[in-house]
Amino acid sequence: MAYSDQEPLGKVRTKIVATIGPASREETSLHKLIQAGVDVFRLNFSHGNHADHSEVLARIRSLSREIGKPIAVLQDLGGPKIRLGAIAGDEVECREGETFVLGDEGSPTDPHRLTSTYPGLVEDLKVGDRVLFADGVVAMVVESIDQQGAHLRVTQEGRLRSRQGINVPGAALSVSALTDKDLQDLDWTADHPVEYVGLSFVRRPEDVLALRKELEKRGSRARIVSKIEKPQAVDQLDAIIEQSDAVMVARGDLGVEMDVARVPAIQKRIIAACNRARVPVITATQMLNSMETSSRPTRAEASDVFNAVLDGTDAVMLSGETAIGHYPVEAVATMSRIVREAEALLFGPGGSSWSAIDPRAAATARAKAGMVQPITESVVEAASLACRRLEARLLVVATHSGRTALALSKQRHATPTLALTDDVEITRAMSLFWGVTPLFSPDIKGAEHALTTTLEWARPRGLVTKGDLVVLISGTMPNSPIHNAMLVREIE
16 A cells, blocks of 8 residues: 655645646656646547557556556547548638538539538538537538538638538537447457546437446446537536536537537536536646646636636646647646645635535435445535544545545545545546545455554654544445444544
């Protein structure tokens, strides 16, 4: 049982997710990122091949053992990203009022004839639909549809290049959330266990259930992160959360699919719904975007990260900043400092009024991932209250499935929390849980043994001293007759 001595317990409660790419895939870079504060690494399966991802995963596992810090891995499936096909001349200027035809066949000489990677796109379109290209840089509207294809008129001018993305806000596209490539990538997952799998293009709870079925078919224990990036997903938010193990606020596509002015309010709504359902939520996209090329973020970006923490997010994510940026380690260190300042406001003198989370609030719909027995929920609430009233130095939770630790993380108390488990994969998965420091112990013999084991780890690190109070919660553990129990111990 070990943990990095270089990252003090409770220093940053909000977890940091970092995307791996050319700027960060080598062992030296990964090591620095972990030391800077990364809790979860994201493997973006829209890029790279299986051999590349296998190599990076092996490096992460090796470094995690070497440093002594559990690290979770999120495999982010590419999903059915719809893109333009090849354009004659590779690019075209789109002037306002000009017309284009989107069909199944392009032209080697006419750049005004467009194609897409999704063969059924024209059939799914209807007159009046808005079609956005290149993340909304160019906008067109469908004026008519015939045998040639969909006739589009430019409403927002700009330049189009081959294979740029296409979005159709509000359209009921029949494309599946899981592509053939995604299924092949899940075959990789079966041989390379990861803690989380991200699902793109979620529109309804059935999309999440389809992925769960594929994971179960392959014997994978990976948990599902549903990416909320479509208006349809926002419309069915609670039903999607109920089937998910975690949720990501994918603000990039949300900002393309709907009015960007609505995104901040939707972000707050998603975070609040996830907190009520006891499900971890990740806030993502362009959080420190300028740090791809600058060693310092903008003030607006710092405020964005800060406010996401105040909103109640469990984790904040870096994408291009760590994947292709010039300053990946600096980006993680900067995010860690911002998060620490936000948490100081939450838990400092008079800070309780800033918290967006009421841990006593009843959940309108509890997600399956966050479900615990009412007795366990009551014990968790009592332990959290005890920590506040007694000013406990440490809170320890012994858990087998991790659910008690997840329920505890949603209480949002300031006391540093250690979660002890006998399952290596659960240890890594808990790296996403807000405020929880996961510890692995292969043989936990009941509550007293769990407390003794944890104190033996905490004492030499200066986390507890004589006279301190420690609160212990015992969840359900194999071969342990005591569970759903709370103990308070004064250190002798």
